Amino acid sequence: MRFLTGANVKRLLTLVLGAALLVPAAVRAQPPADDPAALKLAEPDFTLIALPTSLRLPKYRSAFRVTHRFLRPLGSGDFGDLVSDFFGLDNGAQTSLELRFGIVPNGQVGIHRTGGNKTIEFFGQYAAVRQSAGRPVDVSALVTIEGTNNFKDSYSPAIGAIVSRTVGDVAAFYVEPIWVNNTNALPTQLADDNNTFLVGIGARVRVSPTVYLVGEAAPRTGYKPGVTHGSFALEKRVGGHVFQLNFSNGFGTTMAQIARGGPVENDWYLGFNISRKFY
């Protein structure tokens, strides 16, 4: 797993993004369906791995997601140790639950609760621009606020945009500039930086009718402890479910956690996401 550094993940994503430019024009020209309830083959889920996508949620419909990030570093010990620990499944996990709901056309809100410092995140997302013949990208606005200790301490709001482009039914690419406030747990008087500006980049590529490869990273500036978030995954769509097996260099699933990055360079962790659309 040593080659899977944050820098290498970013290089892989850059290669995938470049490959999108080589997709035949006939494939790129396919207009996306405008019905938010219609299955979008290139963008089947509301998240990549931890970062959000532009997928719209129909009004008065909902979706649910559960995530696990197992705490055992995959590189700890030899392969026999890893098998003995059943690839980390024996070692506990940071879990999260998420529910989102469409409140207006193109607009959704949600709540995400993770065991990491008992963090609760509320979020809202509005699809302001949709990809069409005259518009090359989707643009969604994103607002989140999270607090640790069950939303009693250390509040971190975030504001950003999700810019995405789907390439036919084959792939979707994302650039997500996001500013996260109060990522540093120390008071401003004791810190050089209290905020993080990150640019989430990611891609999802459909490699068979229901199987996808997914990757994402979040290069950042400002307060940036730890190692820059990076993650890749293999996922399978089954009806309204998406089952994802992922590998990440950290445990973050909220914006402030992503901004703070992973704990240690070159440590990677197994995890999974399961999501379900209720429409």
Add this chain to the structure above:
Amino acid sequence: MAIRLLRVLALLCACAAWSACDEKLSSIAGPTPSLEPTFASIQHDIFESTDSAGRAACTNCHTNVGRNPSAGLNLAHDLAYDQIVNMASSRKPGAVRIVPGDADNSYLVQKLEGKSGIVGNRMPNNGPPYLTDGQIMILRRWVAIGAPRN
């Protein structure tokens, strides 16, 4: 479309401005809730005051009022800054009490933290209680930003 987008952006900006957050310094400062990383605050809350946890004021011993200052360090109000910043220790050759910008190598910080290699006891001499981790963090921040006379 443009107007709708502007409205959304204005709403988002308002949300961000409204919600700019920070931690409270008082939650770090423990028994000296008004302590800040300034010399005036450190002098008042650390050097010259016994705090609510019972940690003794430094000026109980480091004074020339009715006695000789311990270790030759006089923290009297008008002398304290010049006695510590860029001033050599009288007990440990080569050590400097406060090195602006370098808390790790500031001997006063080492004495308050009880680091190995100090001469004599950890301060305060009659501790515990000693300074809390939060109080030391604030002192360290003042040193890290250059130990200004503020």
